[in-house]
Amino acid sequence: MTAEKLLAWTPAAIVFDCDGTLMDSERHWEEAREMVLREHGTAPTEEFAQRTKGLHYRECGRMLAEFAGHPELAEQMTGQLLDAFRTLVAENPVTMPGAPELVEKAAAFAPLAIASNCPRDVVEDGLAKAGLLRHFGHVLVPEGEMRPKPYPDVYLEAARLCGAAPGDALAVEDSHCGFLSASRAGLRVLGVGPRKPVDERPPVDLWVDTLADPDLVRWAETRVA
Template identity: 60%
Template sequence: MTLHRILSWTPAAVVFDCDGTLLDTERHWETARRRVLDDVGLTPAAGFAERAKGLHYTECGQLMADEGGRPELGPDLADRLLRHFRVLVREHPVTMPGARDLVRATAAFAPLAVASNCPRDVVEPGLEEAGLLRHFRAVVVPEGTIRPKPDPDVYLTAAQRCGADPAYTMAVEDTHCGILAAVRAGLTVLGAGPWPGDETAALTDLWVETLEDPRVVRWATERTPLRTTPPKPAAAPSPTGSGLRQATAP
């Protein structure tokens, strides 16, 4: 994958992750996790914060319980985690740098959706508060038969609700868990945030430090509603999603 190809492509749809991509909520999850662990007096293994990033809250609660040596507490910790998180989001809603402008620019040339691991009653009010919800054709979250990331369900469903083939759809993500979901669904992936390491970045088609990156801003504002060949290799992604793409380091 070359830098030129992804930044000269017009996707048929764009699907955004929410936490850490559109809304600055990862810090709230970190605080909520810390509060839950303090509440019950558990200490997870080193590196827990990175392993927990991007997980569905039920899986995160179980991870905390397992690593703290109290696996039976998983459901209770998940409930506590979500309660703390909801309070923090309500009190401190913040958008990520560049997110608002990128959403508005991409909405001018493609249908948009959100694919999130958070509950709907957290995602939609947050996007509404940020003035972004009206730009999205669909908000897809794990519910019913739709499994959470890293399974591909949320991305496959989001592309479908935008009326687009996943192979012609772009995902915007910030976590390894979310990137795996998008890759497994067959989407082109724009990753954004601090450099995640070579393993994660290699799964994306392009990694940028921020959605305010001038290359991304220029790409979004110069698009037209033409649907062109996606910047994809011919081979389908492997089930593990590893080693599929070459990312450009910041």
């Protein structure tokens, strides 16, 4: 689907990522990773920061332990990562530009869901504090046998719970890990945020710098429920 066709289309459901897409919390993850590595005598490189963006927190904790030269401390460092992140979010929950307005407009014409790699309490608490949680019928996170992004599980289940076939649903994502998850599930993908170099072309149907993009806002305003 081309960008022009996407902006002429009304999805049967919209599934949003949370961190870095709706909530300005990716910076909190970055700071939390730095805090944990500092406690273990090292600091992240830019390349490491990019590799860990959007990953499930357990995978991120494992990578932190390996990067610090202490793979045996993966579980401990995962716990430290979550503790630091929860503290930072509680101190400063902030939405991304245009997120509240787009979510409110989208909820008027399509069922909405969240698909995140974060713990459920982190996602729901942050969205609740931002006044956005009430717009979402479902919050999907990797639990039980559900695998984290970049596997397609959370997006497949989110579309199903919204009553939409994957190909009739739209994913809104900011990370390459998330793009892969959504596209593997068969959803159309709206990428948001600054474009960063990756080894492969991201599977995105349309890319905007911000959810406040005028064309995107106009699209949401002209959909019919």
